Amino acid sequence: MAPKYVIGAALPLLFLAATAPVAQVRQGAESAAGAIAPHKGEGTVNKVDAKAGTFNMTHGPIPSLNWPPMTMDFQVKDKSALKGIEAGQKVEISIVQEGEGKFVVTEIKSLK
Numbered sequence: 355m356a357p358k359y360v361i362g363a364a365l366p367l368l369f370l371a372a373t374a375p376v377a378q379v380r381q382g383a384e385s386a387a388g389a390i391a392p393h394k395g396e397g398t399v400n401k402v403d404a405k406a407g408t409f410n411m412t413h414g415p416i417p418s419l420n421w422p423p424m425t426m427d428f429q430v431k432d433k434s435a436l437k438g439i440e441a442g443q444k445v446e447i448s449i450v451q452e453g454e455g456k457f458v459v460t461e462i463k464s465l466k
């Protein structure tokens with residue numbers, strides 16, 4: 355009788371152990387140094403609002419976030435990241451997740 359209960363209790367624990375790393379990957383890839391590496395995306399800037407610290411861009415797929423190509427608005431973490439960035443520019447952006455469904459851009463690199 356007893357062994358049956360032991361097996362039954364162990365199964366949910368194994369399930370938790372197997373799913374935990376998946377949840378962690380969704381937060382961002384962890385680098386060897388232990389810091390959370392930002393997600394990288396490339397695309398074309400459509401519009402910049404330096405005052406609001408936002409910009410709109412059409413980006414390609416971002417596999418690490420499971421995002422398809424799309425046109426969307428982004429908020430920058432620090433407005434200085436928008437310095438020298440203008441509509442029509444091809445850029446590579448670094449994105450970090452700051453909460454449930456909240457993504458901010460920490461760096462915008464011009465691609466030429």
Ligand SMILES: [Cu+2]
Nearest residue numbers: 413421424426
């Ligand atoms: Cu997007």
